[in-house]
Ligand SMILES: Nc1ncnc2c1ncn2[C@@H]1O[C@H](COP(=O)(O)OP(=O)(O)OP(=O)(O)O)[C@@H](O)[C@H]1O
């Protein structure tokens with residue numbers, strides 16, 4: 001790759017089991033081989049406070065008397081606010097490339113389009129809180145059957161959330177690709193049904209264009 005590269009904030013998005021985390025790890029290894037300074041982070045979490053919030057989010061049952069959808073949304077945004085201040089802005093200042101596993105689009109899709117808070121309201125709240133718009137989001141798209149096969153922990157979660165919810169998640173990502181809200185930044189589709197090798201070619205082409213274009 002031509003050097004120097006631009007410091008960029010790149011997000012991997014898509015439904016559960018679409019292959020984001022494994023593709024992100026392969027992209028990190030590739031960038032390191034290309035001698036690009038790269039850091040990776042995950043959402044929610046990535047900071048000490050964020051990891052505590054992550055534990056609350058993962059361990060607290062949802063429901064009328066437990067965690068409400070608004071509490072859930074605000075916890076995600078709180079974790080993100082810390083990540084932006086503590087890691088994202090400093091890393092970009094040091095001219096690093098950031099690969100992040102999920103970000104604003106997950107919040108819009110899961111809490112908004114597939115959840116109970118209207119998507120437009122989720123975007124408004126995000127804007128009020130203040131966020132960082134990614135330079136590029138790679139959106140892994142898949143169908144329900146592939147998602148089920150690839151994500152065995154999903155089978156447990158499925159019993160709680162139901163198939164209809166995950167179908168809404170898949171449709172939500174399609175909606176974002178068709179009509180991307182400005183605050184979410186540019187999105188590019190990665191067809192997650194391809195082989196890992198073909199996915200890597202697509203991911204590398206998109207990232208290289210972003211870093212050197
Ligand atoms: N292109 C692919 N072809 C076949 N299997 C794949 C492919 N990509 C990933 N997998 C497999 O699918 C499973 C889920 O992949 P991965 O954990 O990367 O998905 P994810 O999008 O990060 O899921 P989650 O949202 O649950 O974190 C893993 O077992 C992985 O090895």
Ligand SMILES: [Mg+2]
Pocket residue numbers: 020021022101
């Ligand atoms: Mg993952």
